[in-house]
Amino acid sequence: MAATVIGQGITIEGEVTSEDEVVISGVVRGTLNVEGPVTVEGDGVVEADIGAHTVAIGGAVTGNVTASERVDLLAGGRLVGDVKAARLTIADGASFKGNVDMDV
Amino acid sequence: MSESTISAGTRIVGNITATTDLTIDGHVDGQLSASGAVIIGGDGTVKSDITADVIEVAGAVRGDLRARERLLLDEGARVVGDLTAPTMGIRPGARVRGRVETDAPPAEAAPSRATKATPAKTTTTSTAAATRRRTAARTDPGEAPAKKAPAKRKTAPSPVMPKAGRRGKKAAPAKPKPTVAPKKTTTRKKAPPPVVPALKKKTKKASKRRAR
Numbered sequence: 001m002a003a004t005v006i007g008q009g010i011t012i013e014g015e016v017t018s019e020d021e022v023v024i025s026g027v028v029r030g031t032l033n034v035e036g037p038v039t040v041e042g043d044g045v046v047e048a049d050i051g052a053h054t055v056a057i058g059g060a061v062t063g064n065v066t067a068s069e070r071v072d073l074l075a076g077g078r079l080v081g082d083v084k085a086a087r088l089t090i091a092d093g094a095s096f097k098g099n100v101d102m103d104v
Numbered sequence: 105m106s107e108s109t110i111s112a113g114t115r116i117v118g119n120i121t122a123t124t125d126l127t128i129d130g131h132v133d134g135q136l137s138a139s140g141a142v143i144i145g146g147d148g149t150v151k152s153d154i155t156a157d158v159i160e161v162a163g164a165v166r167g168d169l170r171a172r173e174r175l176l177l178d179e180g181a182r183v184v185g186d187l188t189a190p191t192m193g194i195r196p197g198a199r200v201r202g203r204v205e206t207d208a209p210p211a212e213a214a215p216s217r218a219t220k221a222t223p224a225k226t227t228t229t230s231t232a233a234a235t236r237r238r239t240a241a242r243t244d245p246g247e248a249p250a251k252k253a254p255a256k257r258k259t260a261p262s263p264v265m266p267k268a269g270r271r272g273k274k275a276a277p278a279k280p281k282p283t284v285a286p287k288k289t290t291t292r293k294k295a296p297p298p299v300v301p302a303l304k305k306k307t308k309k310a311s312k313r314r315a316r
Contacts, residue, residue: 007108014118
């Protein structure tokens with residue numbers, strides 16, 4: 001498995017860039033640029049702008065999210081920030097505050 | 105609790121704090137402090153000081169390593185920086201350039217379990233020499249010049265010097281092997297020194313080691 005896992009108990013302050021999948025259960029502050037998918041799990045806290053292929057948010061994200069493919073805001077997910085993506089889904093039970101740009 | 109991994113394609117510039125174990129196969133540039141184990145895999149490259157309970161290195165590190173419990177440099181590890189730990193291991197094939205200190209006063213806020221350190225081995229090179237070496241090291245990390253030889257001889261004789269270690273390995277098994285040269289009398293205990301012109305520089309040292 002070539003995924004980067006930032007588990008619970010890990011705090012990163014700075015710049016994260018990756019060519020692989022990134023799964024976040026810990027804390028990331030700064031910027032996050034990923035060529036693969038990004039998953040913010042229930043315990044994950046991200047205070048960073050996220051750029052990725054796809055983004056799935058089940059935790060708390062503060063920052064702008066840009067995805068070349070899609071953004072999924074899952075139930076229990078929390079997003080404060082703008083979303084720029086071709087596709088966006090917001091599940092029942094998710095909270096979201098921000099602007100959406102779906103490139104129309 | 106999920107295991108944390110920085111995979112090969114991932115690069116982090118900044119500070120990392122961890123309360124759990126962390127495996128690094130990617131690149132980290134910044135500060136790294138953990139209260140668990142930090143394992144740097146063979147592909148991992150880290151340009152930062154590392155503080156953790158346990159540190160295991162098989163990849164490349166440029167920075168000071170300070171372990172509260174133990175430190176292990178595996179085969180293939182390349183470290184430029186100072187090593188501090190109550191107890192540590194350097195496996196054959198690991199390369200180090202820096203000051204080594206075992207059984208040192210534990211790092212601040214170290215747990216009491218660190219007190220059971222091995223008392224035997226405390227090797228400290230002179231600070232001036234260490235500094236000189238370090239400044240040199242910072243400028244060219246790639247090669248392992250002969251300059252580090254004196255310090256290394258004190259700590260771990262053969263295995264740390266990559267070239268010498270390899271040659272030592274080559275020379276050692278040649279002795280008992282009867283198939284290679286069956287004509288040789290058994291009285292000749294030492295294989296003829298396999299000194300190649302290319303290795304002329306190291307000849308004196310190598311022969312000294314062999315003499316021991």
